[in-house]
Amino acid sequence: MKATQNPLPETDVDLAKMRKVMEESADVCRAIASGEVDAFVVGDDNSRRVLLLATAYQRYRQLVERMAQGAVTVTGQGNILYANQKFADMLDIPLAQLYTAPLEAYVGMGDRARLSSFLIMSTRNSQIELAVSRRDGTTLPVRLSLATYSDGYATLLVTDLRPVQWPSLTVDALDSIRDSLEKLNQGAIGKDAAARAALDSISEEINGLARMIDEMLDVGGRAGRP
Amino acid sequence: MTPTERWDLRLYTAGQSPKSLAALSNLKRICDEHLAGRYSIEVIDLMKNPRLAKDDEIVAIPTLVRKLPAPLRKVIGDLSNEERALVGLQLRPHK
Numbered sequence: 131m132k133a134t135q136n137p138l139p140e141t142d143v144d145l146a147k148m149r150k151v152m153e154e155s156a157d158v159c160r161a162i163a164s165g166e167v168d169a170f171v172v173g174d175d176n177s178r179r180v181l182l183l184a185t186a187y188q189r190y191r192q193l194v195e196r197m198a199q200g201a202v203t204v205t206g207q208g209n210i211l212y213a214n215q216k217f218a219d220m221l222d223i224p225l226a227q228l229y230t231a232p233l234e235a236y237v238g239m240g241d242r243a244r245l246s247s248f249l250i251m252s253t254r255n256s257q258i259e260l261a262v263s264r265r266d267g268t269t270l271p272v273r274l275s276l277a278t279y280s281d282g283y284a285t286l287l288v289t290d291l292r293p294v295q296w297p298s299l300t301v302d303a304l305d306s307i308r309d310s311l312e313k314l315n316q317g318a319i320g321k322d323a324a325a326r327a328a329l330d331s332i333s334e335e336i337n338g339l340a341r342m343i344d345e346m347l348d349v350g351g352r353a354g355r356p
Numbered sequence: 357m358t359p360t361e362r363w364d365l366r367l368y369t370a371g372q373s374p375k376s377l378a379a380l381s382n383l384k385r386i387c388d389e390h391l392a393g394r395y396s397i398e399v400i401d402l403m404k405n406p407r408l409a410k411d412d413e414i415v416a417i418p419t420l421v422r423k424l425p426a427p428l429r430k431v432i433g434d435l436s437n438e439e440r441a442l443v444g445l446q447l448r449p450h451k
Contacts, residue, residue: 166433169370169417186373
């Protein structure tokens with residue numbers, strides 16, 4: 131009989147396919163168990179998406195949470211889904227209090243319509259400057275930059291627009307040190323050649339630092355500093 | 357495997373997840389060492405287009421697929437275990 135002469139090739143093919151599927155499944159389990167994967171594809175053909183394990187974005191989270199710029203993600207309704215510590219610091223409001231709160235609640239009345247339009251109309255990298263309200267009632271000028279917009283969620287980077295304060299404090303500190311050195315120079319060690327040379331060297335380094343800060347600040351008025 | 361055989365590899369990644377980056381780095385190292393000058397790597401970022409997972413029935417990321425030489429082979433994981441990766445790609449026989 132012909133049927134018995136045929137070694138059931140279809141069954142063999144099916145078995146080979148099943149073996150391959152089982153081997154792959156075993157390999158997936160092994161990779162999961164040994165921590166070699168950090169994402170999975172879920173869903174059917176119409177709703178396929180990628181789920182990341184928490185460890186996959188932990189470092190990004192740390193980066194965002196520690197960066198010196200505010201970051202906030204808002205829902206399509208304008209409610210805060212996520213914010214980093216820097217943004218909470220800008221508002222002087224506990225971070226936990228920000229979650230689910232409407233972003234516009236922290237924007238001055240005069241800027242709310244602009245914020246709303248910005249969130250609706252903006253494309254990536256577009257920016258808007260407005261004032262946010264702090265807990266003590268003062269306002270803080272900021273620039274909002276739309277970093278990403280997807281699935282109805284907008285992520286904004288928030289930059290503090292106040293003039294930078296620390297360099298001027300540093301300049302003041304350098305001036306103070308220079309004055310002290312000058313007094314030393316005019317005092318007891320002024321007659322000691324070696325001490326004078328060391329003082330001159332230190333003075334030169336301080337002047338160099340001061341010039342560097344002037345250049346960073348690009349302050350014309352200070353350009354004539356000795 | 358013939359010395360001139362062309363290798364087409366496809367690495368499925370999830371954006372810049374640590375395991376995806378590790379897999380790409382490990383894969384390049386393995387290829388430079390064992391397939392120098394006769395391989396190509398196509399990186400498919402499933403974060404950007406998850407639907408592409410269907411082509412090779414990908415469930416875990418990262419996954420490396422050897423498209424050529426036939427037959428198709430898959431290696432799942434970040435390829436940190438070089439011995440396993442070499443065996444999976446059939447660059448080294450099973451012990």
